[in-house]
Amino acid sequence: MKLLLLLFPLYVFAAISTIQLYVRSENPEINGRPLTFKFEEFYRYFLFVGDEPANFQYDDMNRVIFYDNKVRYFLTANNNILQLSPDTPISIDRRDDGLILEAYGVKNIDDPQGYSVDNYAIWYGQDPPVDALPLSIYDHPE
Structure with missing residues (x-):
């Protein structure tokens, strides 16, 4: 019982919030657009710059972003491409200004579905x- 009481405050302070991810870039083609995800292969969804924002969860205690669809799909990187998968997640230090991470937009990555x-x-x-577009990912639009 004492252990339970000691752990209770940790549980109370851990917060999971719903976020949407947006691109900021000097390139007007992608600047301000949201990130979405598309099914690519079994247990893998790739992230893409899209038109409709996807809803993700951010766990501030464990510093991870995930999508929960009966299986928890974490934000991961496989072969340098951001994905949602059950693999080991990327640790995210969400800044006060909403910055999630720095990355690049790339096309023609030979993804399974060709998106x-x-x-x-x-x-x-x-x-x-060499043709990658530098970008920043934020948890809110500009």
Whole structure:
């Protein structure tokens, strides 16, 4: 019982909030547009710059972003492409101004469904392709 009482304050202060993600970029084609996700392969959804914002959850105690659809899909990076999957999540230090992370918009990534032919996927990490568009991801529109 004492252990339960000791852990109770930790539970109370952990907050999970619903957020939407938006791109800020010097490129007018993608600036201000929301991020959405599309099914690519079993247990993987890739993030793309889209027209309709997707709803994500942010867990401030564990510093992760996820989408919950009976299985918790975390924001991950596989081969430098942002995805939602049950894999180990990216640790997100959400800033007071809403900045989530710095990344790049990329097309033609040879994704399984071919969505990146017409849509910008999100490259996270070092050494992006030469035609990648620098961008910042925020938890609110500009």
